[in-house]
Amino acid sequence: MLLITLQFEEKEYVLEKELNEIDKITATPEGLAEYMTHCNDATxxxxxxxATMTPELQRFYKDYWPYEMNxxxxxxYHKVPHQGRYEIVISFITSKMKDGEIVTSHLQHMQQYxxxxxxxxxxxxxELAIDIILHSLPRCYDQFIMTCHLNKEETTLSQLQSLLRTADSGMKGKSIPSLI
Incomplete structure (x- = not known):
């Protein structure tokens, strides 16, 4: 949200460019104007x-410029990209459709990974995403999974979603065995 606001106001540069003091006596008029603009934008x-921080963080960062704060x-607090990626991958490959869950909501859940x-x-x-999604389905979808694997044509993710919705509507009213 902060970045969107700063981009709108064209002030996001203050997060990326350090505000360095200049010698006001020897600075050119353009250099002085640039420094003053940067200083005003940074303030x-x-x-x-x-304003978006907790009171504790406000006290800690009150004397910081945005570049140093950022x-x-x-x-x-920023997660290392590989740590975040690892956590998402683990959640994705270990995710299982819950008993009684609607296939559409499960597919949306998987898309969030x-x-x-x-x-x-x-x-x-x-293909890997499709395999992981198929792996996440309960045993009542075993026949569907086998049919997908025997299918000679390539299936896209959106086609799989459509096929799963169709298969799910065909299962309505049938007893779905518990996974426990």
Whole structure:
């Protein structure tokens, strides 16, 4: 949310560019104007950042410029990309459809793992995603899974979702054995 606001106001540069003091006597008029603009923008951004923090963090960061605040917060709280990726992958491959869960909500749940992995530039093809989703289904879908594996044509993720919805509607009213 902060970054969106700063981009709208064209002030996100203060998070990436350190505010260095300049010698006001020897500075050119352009250099002085640039410094003053940066200083004013940094003050505004600092106020926005502090307003979104807990009182404890506000006291700690009250004398920081946005660049230093951002750098320190990233070092303290930002997950290392491979750690975040690992946690998402583990959750994705160990996820199982819950007893009584509607297949559509399970597919949405599984998609919540795929999207962040794609944003992290994790290289996995659609076939692997389909295999993981098929693995997450309960035993009552074994016939469906076997049919998918015997199918000679390539199936896309969206086709799989459609096929699963159709199979799920065909299972309505039938007793689904418990996985326990």
């Amino acid at each position: 505004k951004v600092s106020c926005i950042m502090l 750098k320190d917060l990233m070092e303290k 795929v999207d962040p992995l794609l944003k992290l530039n994790v290289n996995f093809n659609e």
